[in-house]
Amino acid sequence: MIELKHLGKTYETSSGSVTALRDIDLTIQDGEIFGVIGLSGAGKSTLVRCINLLERPTQGEVWIDGQELTRLPQKQLLAMRRNIGMIFQGFNLLEQRTVLSNVAFPLMLAGEKKDKAQARAAELLGLVGLSDKARSYPSQLSGGQKQRVAIARALSTSPKYLLCDEATSALDPNTTRAILELLRQINRDLGVTIIIITHEMKVIDQICDRVAVIDHSSIAEEGKVSDVFTNPQSQIARELILPQDISAAQTSGGAQLRIIFSGESAKQPVLSQLTLECQVPVNILFADTKEVEGKAYGQMLLELPCDENQAEKVRTWLRSSGIQWKEESK
Numbered sequence: 001m002i003e004l005k006h007l008g009k010t011y012e013t014s015s016g017s018v019t020a021l022r023d024i025d026l027t028i029q030d031g032e033i034f035g036v037i038g039l040s041g042a043g044k045s046t047l048v049r050c051i052n053l054l055e056r057p058t059q060g061e062v063w064i065d066g067q068e069l070t071r072l073p074q075k076q077l078l079a080m081r082r083n084i085g086m087i088f089q090g091f092n093l094l095e096q097r098t099v100l101s102n103v104a105f106p107l108m109l110a111g112e113k114k115d116k117a118q119a120r121a122a123e124l125l126g127l128v129g130l131s132d133k134a135r136s137y138p139s140q141l142s143g144g145q146k147q148r149v150a151i152a153r154a155l156s157t158s159p160k161y162l163l164c165d166e167a168t169s170a171l172d173p174n175t176t177r178a179i180l181e182l183l184r185q186i187n188r189d190l191g192v193t194i195i196i197i198t199h200e201m202k203v204i205d206q207i208c209d210r211v212a213v214i215d216h217s218s219i220a221e222e223g224k225v226s227d228v229f230t231n232p233q234s235q236i237a238r239e240l241i242l243p244q245d246i247s248a249a250q251t252s253g254g255a256q257l258r259i260i261f262s263g264e265s266a267k268q269p270v271l272s273q274l275t276l277e278c279q280v281p282v283n284i285l286f287a288d289t290k291e292v293e294g295k296a297y298g299q300m301l302l303e304l305p306c307d308e309n310q311a312e313k314v315r316t317w318l319r320s321s322g323i324q325w326k327e328e329s330k
């Protein structure tokens with residue numbers, strides 16, 4: 001289990017102090033895929049780098065499996081770090097070494113003999129689907145393949161935790177999906193706890209169990225992905241989750257209603273049922289639904305006719321339908 005307690009980080013620069021993290025309290029349970037999302041500069045990278053002390057916090061504590069990292073002597077800290085793999089947006093592979101050698105490298109640094117390290121590396125390349133690239137060099141690989149090598153390398157010391165810092169941000173959507181699927185498989189099959197830092201909601205959406213939303217150095221909101229998605233509490237979560245154009249629009253039509261789909265109701269053909277039964281035309285101003293944990297979630301912004309009788313018919317229908325909705329102020 002990872003516990004961050006009152007974690008803070010202030011950088012001292014020539015132009016003054018920059019507070020990157022302020023009073024962060026987070027608990028990440030074993031076996032979870034935990035996401036941290038925020039806008040650029042919110043403090044995400046600093047947060048993830050504080051977990052393995054690549055960056056030393058200036059306040060607070062980092063507890064991993066009952067040990068407080070900031071107080072560990074260097075030797076024990078290095079041993080603990082072997083338990084925490086990390087992958088980055090830029091892959092950080094050694095260009096002069098083959099793929100196999102890149103993956104074997106951390107094990108050799110840890111004192112493993114070359115043949116054993118290479119055998120383990122070959123096994124891991126099989127796991128990430130790159131056995132045929134063992135003798136290639138990083139420059140001969142695609143971005144997705146490079147990230148697979150980085151994942152294999154991060155797993156070489158059999159870590160219990162894997163930190164992913166914007167690991168898919170440089171990849172196209174299909175490659176992103178494939179890499180996230182691989183991470184999910186690693187979580188499921190190897191039991192590795194995964195912490196994902198991203199600015200993209202779709203990454204959280206695809207694989208995370210829980211998410212923390214970070215804004216201006218602090219945690220704005222934290223919870224199950226499905227809860228935060230359907231009912232974001234903080235302004236920043238709303239901005240990240242709901243696309244900009246879903247806020248009530250200035251239109252010349254009637255009242256605007258926001259329909260919130262959660263799980264089962266999203267599958268129903270709500271709109272066609274509504275228009276058929278009410279015999280009232282409604283405008284869809286915006287619609288967006290997503291799959292989270294195998295269920296569909298989303299929102300739809302509807303514009304009702306100006307005729308108040310017709311509008312009330314729709315409201316009455318919605319009240320009796322059990323569908324979650326609310327009136328928007330324009």
Ligand SMILES: Nc1ncnc2c1ncn2[C@@H]1O[C@H](COP(=O)(O)OP(=O)(O)OP(=O)(O)O)[C@@H](O)[C@H]1O
Nearest residue numbers: 011013018020038039040041042043044045046047
């Ligand atoms: N080494 C550093 N020295 C000084 N300030 C830093 C340093 N690293 C980060 N910062 C500052 O700390 C704040 C948080 O940066 P951080 O990189 O953690 O944010 P981020 O959410 O990961 O952003 P991005 O998504 O753009 O990488 C920013 O204001 C940044 O300028």
